[in-house]
Amino acid sequence: MTNRLEVPDATWRRVSSQFIVAELITGLGFWLIVALATIVLHVIGFAWAWWVTALAVTIVLVEAIIIPRQVRSYGYQLRADDLLFRRGIMFLRVVAVPYGRMQLVDINRGPLSRALGLSELKFVTAAASTGVVIPGLNAPDAEQLRDHLVALAESRRAGL
Amino acid sequence: MTDESTDFTTASPAGRHRQDTEPLPSPVVATLTDGDWHRMHPASPLLKGGIALIAILGVVIANLRERLIDIFLAGEANHNGDPVDYIFSHGYIGYVLGGLALFLIILILGFYISWRMHSFRITEEVVEVRSGILFRTNRKARLDRIQGINIVRPFFARLFGAAKLEVNQAGQDANVQLSYLASSAADELRREILRLASGTRTAAQPRSVDLEQGLIDRRVRELLAPELDPDAASPQSVVKIHLGRLVGSIVLSGSTIFLLLAIAASLVGIVGFQEWSVLFGAVPAILGFASYYLNRLTRSLRYSIAGTPDGVRVGFGLLSTSNETLPPGRIHSIQITQPLLWRAADWWEIKVNRASHSSTQGAAGAANTTILPVGDLDDVMRVLALLLPQMSAAEELTGLREALVAKGGDEFTNSPRRAFWLRWFSWRRNGFLTTTQAIVIRKGAIFRELVIVPAPRVQSVSLSQGPLYRACRLASVHVHTVAGPITARIGALDADAAMSFFRTVADVTVQSSISDTSHRWRSSEAQA
Known part of the structure; x- marks a missing residue:
């Protein structure tokens, strides 16, 4: 679409393509199980189960198209004085956080992302609504980014 | 609260540091800030536990009510099974007294x-x-992180000439309470803490407390004294709320509409359906509303606000008083609103977002984020001049004054015409303005609202666009500040305007936080 908002002169760093796999597994897993279960139900004689199967398969197909695009929409950029973060296609959100505003940085790893070697980085400020969470970073990248952000924040230390 | 029973490696037990053999009140506050350990007002435990004692007394009196009546009326009555009779008749009086x-x-x-x-x-x-007998607590607060100092004088404490000093820090109930101190020392101690925190090195002139008069005289004087202490730079409150206006503002609040609707509904119930049982519910409801109104009224009485070298001082309360100083740079956003019913009278209310979330209540029984419970435009401007000293350039403030009531078409960047169907009445007014010092957001034509975020206090900024907005080439911008009653978000902006607003705010925030020195707000004075 032509109306999409784009930050001028922003060169986004994207998240790992491994993250698409993680998102596909968490997003599709449930509906795939539903689809298989309803097929079994139909086989043992519940005719209505076809409807549920059709629904589940449709959801799986739609999500399989959307999720890779969604993952690719995540982006961040380390500018001179602030961190720029974007996400979402339908619901676009762009956030700018000055480094000096950082209170702490979290790194979270679930079992699935650990298996894929991914980490999620959370940038916390004094405002709860900042909500900058960069998922799907390669674990070494995430740790390097965290250390870099902490160092930057330290050099631009400000009050609340 | 943290319970620490072992963390006393650095501090010796309380008894050893007997710097002042005299308990407070000590006339010279300088000794209180010398870095040694000091004790609270001797009546403190009584004042803190006072309510419990009164409750126990109340229970005892309630139980002995009939006996007391008999004593005074000399009536003849038989109290079988009364605990007092039981004690007398069985000769247990010695045990009971013991x-x-x-x-x-x-x-x-x-x-x-x-x-x-x-x-x-x-x-x-x-x-x-540090406090506690079995469960010890030790709380330490950095002076340059002070978000405000509140002096609370509950009614009982005032009778004893005591006051509670709360040093508020950022966070949920992250305040250090000095409860209780001698009332006369509390004001001066606050000034002294603020002086230490401000980073200035000029020594304060100690003001000797007048001890000539008798105790009773002093108490009476303290009870009647104006809320602002006399040595502040400008002791005059810049806003006076007359009783009539206060009552009017409370009567014209949203809860009154609710009350009227409830009365109408119960009238319909009684007249239309002969349902008299509605009255049983109505009586407690009316009592509840009356006490709510009364509570709001007594809390907002004797409201005062004044500027001091160490920030804005807000005081209020008739019997229990509260008086808080907010140092510069501790106000994270300011909201000026006009409830619909206040429009005819041209009254406004000012609220602020603050980093500290104290449990102490502020004016009008609200959380202590209401800075001006009610005032006209002149009052609003005077309060804004105090809250935003960096914007006190006259033309900026007059600009704000016009912006509050303007219908649109001014220096604000307002919503485009195509946003009409999203902001039916306010699309002309719905807009923003950035200055080097602050970000101003204006919303609402029916419920007028103006939000000012000082640029050095912006935590981050976001720009967002959903499918509906994309179809109309619109976007919304949210300026993030610490949590509070105010959300600085504006929607239905032109997409390009929103993008440039977003970039300007991001830029201004970085620039202003570099030059911001408000954590030690008078440190430049010290160097000069």
């Missing part, structure tokens, strides 16, 4: 020990309090 004496001794001993164990110190860097 038990009572033991209880009192334990109580007094407990009070004494808790007073001995409760001490505080104020150094160049921190305020520290």
